[in-house]
Amino acid sequence: MKHLLLILLLLVAYPGVVRAFGTGELGCSGDCTSCHKVTLKEAQDIIRKIDPSMGVEKITTSQVPGLYQVVLTKANTNGKGIAYLDFSKRYLIQGTVLDTGNKVDITGKSMRELLESQVIDVSRIKLNNALLLGNPKGTKHLYLFSDPDCPYCAKVHDELTKLVKKMPDLAVHILLYPLDMHPDAAWKTNAIVAASKKDMKRALAMLEASYDKKAVKKNSSASNYANELKKMGQDLGITSTPVLVYANGSIGLGAKTQDEIKAGILKNVKTAK
Incomplete structure (x- = not known):
């Protein structure tokens, strides 16, 4: 206690000493x-x-x-x-x-x-393993990176299901992107994409079943689409889901409403592939 009192008295008597612990007149408040x-x-x-x-x-x-x-x-x-x-x-x-x-x-x-703030070159988005929601011949294009076990992706998917009914010229390309935090997402991706090669409606139904926490049938003979899709996403800078990529390459993150998505589509218009 005596030592502390002595230090306080010295600081009062010699205020210039205080500045020695700071940086300039203002110290670290500058x-x-x-x-x-x-x-x-x-x-x-x-x-x-x-x-x-x-x-x-x-x-x-x-x-x-x-x-x-x-x-x-x-x-x-x-x-x-x-x-x-x-x-x-x-x-x-x-x-x-x-x-x-x-x-x-x-x-x-x-x-x-x-x-x-990033802009993605949409020409680098490969659609050979994409699911399609909406009009296959639509003139407006939207790209969605989505995880089959992501609850926020489920919300966006639900909003898009409503939106494609209101925008008949909209084609939504769904790129499944399984996150490491979801251990079942990779095999679900493989099974869903494999199904899409023969029946797109069935594949979309499987994805929606996953979002509804219902069983999705495994396909042990399916190709490893998950790795291909994930690598493409990573190369484009995708690290999370859901991620919306508009026709001009602008990005929208998180669970957006159909009105927000529609506004993004109309704002970021550009001829896409």
């Missing part, structure tokens, strides 16, 4: 970038020491004091991700940052903004 700087090249060199196949698209000051937010890229793919680098440039942090005060997922919000 603009962090006035003292802490990092170039894109520095960030790229740091990342490539860890993984030569990774690159850095952008680095900015994070909402979290003392951290930079780094947008990572992967060679030969459209995949992107977010990580954090501390101001010392020594520690790279991967994971979710939560603002507990405001109950906001900072990383999730940034990732959503990042993904929705």
Whole structure:
């Protein structure tokens, strides 16, 4: 207690000592970038020491004091991700940052903004293993990356089922994208896509049964469509479901309503394949 009292008395007597623990007149309450700087090249060199196949698209000051937010890229793919680098440039942090005060997922919000700012080249979307909902000869095209065991995908599918009735010229191409968190999604994808080769209505019924938590019959002889579809999705930068890709390559994430989807279709008009 005596030691603490002595320290307090010294700080009062010599206020200049306090500044020694800060950075400039304002300490760390000022603009962090006035003292802490990092170039894109520095960030790229740091990342490539860890993984030569990774690159850095952008680095900015994070909402979290003392951290930079780094947008990572992967060679030969459209995949992107977010990580954090501390101001010392020594520690790279991967994971979710939560603002507990405001109950906001900072990383999730940034990732959503990042993904929705992307544009996918729709000519790279292969439709040979796609399901088709709506008009096969439709003039308006929409692409949906969907997991057969994803509850949010089930909501989007239900909305699209209603929408194709209101938009008779709409063709929805469903690309099944099984997520690792759903252990049954891969074999369901194989079985559903295999069924679509002979009977599209049956395949759609199987997908809807999965969404309704009903049994889907396994097809042990089916080709490994799941791997093909997943690789294509990853190459395009798809990392989650549901993901809507409009005709001009713009992206829509999450469980959207039919009105939101329709607005997206009309806003992002472009002749698709």
